[in-house]
Amino acid sequence: MTLTKPTLLIDPEQCQRNITAMTQKARQHGLIFRPHFKTHQSRKIGQWFRDRGIDKITVSSVDMARYFSQDGWQDITIAFPLNINEIPQIDQLAATINLHLTLLNEESVEALHRSLHHPVEIFIKIDTGSKRTGLPHQNVRDILHLKEKIEQTPQLHFKGLLAHPGHTYQANSREEILAIHRQTRDRMVALRDKIRKNNEPILLSVGDTPSNTLADEFEGIDEIRPGNFVFYDLQQYKLQVCSLSDIAVAVACPVVAKHEDQGRIVVFGGAVHLSKDTFMDGRPVYGYGVIMNENGWIIPEQKVIVSKVSQEHGILNVSPYMMKRVSIGDFLGILPAHSCLTANLMGSYWDHHQNRYDHMRG
């Protein structure tokens, strides 16, 4: 492939290593592995999961469920609170696949009761501390009440409880991530014990890349749903969840300006390529520059910081050595702060053998 403009590169070997590692981990712990496909949004990358025996997936929208159902995925959880405006589209999907929805209010149950014709499985969304959304885990009475409403609705089958401890992303250490993980597990297990009748099966599903990567205590949990681990990124690196060499995507960006006296390189590659997401490395950082070669990219010894992005500009702070090494028109790679958003903006992937990988938005 001749690169001409910003291009999302994937390292297929590294990506598959990430997939293999999480698959093996789930197996070792006897967990159902239902990877979240919102990070890659790619059928071709999805195939790497299928090759490893995975047949259950998670998505974050009805459109994404449709995209993967059309590629033969038959068991899909939409891990996002039901949007009742999309029940007709959900009904179409439920006619052909084993669909799981996520609910947290009675209005959703009533709307499904009115308009859904095909059966679906239902998870109740639980907030175990992230304070994004979900019924707070301590509101046992509300959760029981919602469970009963679900059980009274013929099209709905209550499957279990689902949590996303997204507050691991605010943790300051591995220990803090593990503490959040244990707390989430304990709260979910305790909640199940409180709402269970006659030893009925209630599936517990948790998932986020930081705790699913680091933790080793999953007793009581049935299913994990990590997504970001497929590529990892600098936010995960900063959380000490991955190393820089675990990151499986980089945006190749042409150098358009060098400002030697200011130690600044400008690339064609900005907010519409990387996203405006950041992580803290003393100050907000949008990415790290890496050196491209014919096999992918190499991480330089000294950090190259993407300190600013505007719509199409990326501003990199570089050492005098790096400044000399890079010429106008060269491509520099950028490891993204948040790979999910970068992939969503770029719309497709390329590997160094010039293979293209689809993305739902491409």
Added chain:
Amino acid sequence: MTLTKPTLLIDPEQCQRNITAMTQKARQHGLIFRPHFKTHQSRKIGQWFRDRGIDKITVSSVDMARYFSQDGWQDITIAFPLNINEIPQIDQLAATINLHLTLLNEESVEALHRSLHHPVEIFIKIDTGSKRTGLPHQNVRDILHLKEKIEQTPQLHFKGLLAHPGHTYQANSREEILAIHRQTRDRMVALRDKIRKNNEPILLSVGDTPSNTLADEFEGIDEIRPGNFVFYDLQQYKLQVCSLSDIAVAVACPVVAKHEDQGRIVVFGGAVHLSKDTFMDGRPVYGYGVIMNENGWIIPEQKVIVSKVSQEHGILNVSPYMMKRVSIGDFLGILPAHSCLTANLMGSYWDHHQNRYDHMRG
């Protein structure tokens, strides 16, 4: 139109009022008006400029130049430092339209010399203080040297100097924006005087929405290139450049969860719809919630703050009154922090008469 999922709404009347106001302002000051189309990236919205007699435009990429050239635009400036890897694509464009490129280094001149067959007009990119990119305005010797290199290259015609005083976006008051504008103008005029030979024409092009909207002193300047004013947004509102009612786009988002005791509403509408861009309103804010009706949207008396976004979730902090007024499944509008990035993510626009407006990415 029946809304089912996050949808970018446009208020066509407000958008056209914004276009009319800037067109009239440019005329009053005898300025060439070369609006930047990177904000809307829409042929249909571009037509509103054409209707007002505009025939020159600015874009930020070669792809965007192609998109608009195919819609009949014949005079286009790519106001982004030349990416020498795209010279073949540029050459194709230059064969059919009056194309202006932006340069700031000799490598670019040499690459064009080697590979370009069709003539183009050249602006030298000047940094008047924004410290993003461009030759620093005080480096007269380098600028003169580059100008001579351009003049010695047969395919290139030196047209003038181009600056984007993007540091207006960091200003803390209208006065500060106006001071940056005056400084930019003075520096550009002084630079022109220093490099001009024999009274040759050297066009001065400046542009950014904050100063182009607020300023009234353009003596010496030939051309303005604002872009964001077509929609405005909350960043401009915070800079006191526009009012909330000047904002011409909002993302309609379905309410999926209400957390009454926490004063929190969750909508389907997150970073993949709004972008992760923010402005400061005490803390980082991603948008303001507005109330939708059949004619568009109404700005509520009390601010509704989008305090957090994740990939698909938007978290709104609402008053008890607003909480009562909004039901699960209702649509809330969100005025974006940065409309350029929101439009780029959403990919098309809808008005309340159910007309669709294209976007290059749609």
